[in-house]
Amino acid sequence: MKRTIIIRVVVAVVVVVFVIGTWAQDGRPDLAALKFFSVAVLASTLVFNLWDFWLWRLPLIQRVPGVPRSIRGTWKGTLTSLWVDPATGNNPPPKTVYLVAQQTASLVTVKLLTDESKSTSALASVSEVDGSFLLTYLYLNRPDMRVEHRSRIHHGSTVFDVSGNPARRLKGRYWTDRDSKGELDFEERDKKNLADDFAEAAGLFGETT
Known part of the structure; x- marks a missing residue:
C-alpha cells in the first residue's frame, strides 16, 4: 500500500511539472498528459516491483555500486x-x-x-x-x-x-x-x-x- 502511494505521488509530481512547464513555455497548460496518468502509474508499479523483487538480485546488477548485497x-x-x-x-x-x-x-x-x-x-x-x-x-x-x-x-x-x-x-x-x-x-x-x-x-x- 505504501509503495503504491509513493509511486502515485512521484507520477503526479512529474505530470504537474510537465503541465507547468508547457504552460510557462506556450502560455497555456497542456493537459494531454493527464490522460496517461493511470497508464504511467501502472507502468511505474510494474517496473518498480520487477526491480524490488527480482532484478536487483541478479549477479550482474549486484556488482553495481549502491545496490544492496543480497543475503536472502x-x-x-x-x-x-x-x-x-x-x-x-x-x-x-x-x-x-x-x-x-x-x-x-x-x-x-x-x-x-x-x-x-x-x-x-x-x-x-x-x-x-x-x-x-x-x-x-x-x-x-x-x-x-x-x-x-x-x-x-x-x-x-x-x-x-x-x-x-x-x-x-x-x-x-x-x-x-x-x-x-x-x-x-x-x-x-x-x-x-x-x-x-x-x-x-x-x-x-x-x-x-
Whole structure:
C-alpha cells in the first residue's frame, strides 16, 4: 500500500511539472498528459516491483555500486554466548542456530531461530560502509514457554559483516538488554527457502531436531 502511494505521488509530481512547464513555455497548460496518468502509474508499479523483487538480485546488477548485497535465504551457523553462568563460572557451549533473511531491494526482515527461542527484527538494513556491507538490526526475542523461567523476553541489536559477492558469510555480534552479548557466524546458506521455525530450518540442511 505504501509503495503504491509513493509511486502515485512521484507520477503526479512529474505530470504537474510537465503541465507547468508547457504552460510557462506556450502560455497555456497542456493537459494531454493527464490522460496517461493511470497508464504511467501502472507502468511505474510494474517496473518498480520487477526491480524490488527480482532484478536487483541478479549477479550482474549486484556488482553495481549502491545496490544492496543480497543475503536472502536461510543461513545455518553458530551462536557463541559470552554470558557467564554464575553457578559454574563458565560460558554456555556454542549452539547451532539459523538466520532467515527475507529481502527486497528496499526492505529486509530477519529472524533468528534457536532450539529455545525466536528473534524477529524490528528495524533492519543492509548498508555499505567504506566499501564493506553490513547487516544491522534491532530485534525482539521470544523464548519458548518451557524456558521462560530462565530466559525472559528481551530486546537486542546485532551487527554483521557481509562477506563475498554473492554473500558467502555473515559474521557479527549481538547485545541484549539483559546485559548479555555474544558472537554469531553463518557460512551455510539455502538461497531458495525461507524457514518458518527451527525444525524446518534444520530440515533444509539435512538435520533432525
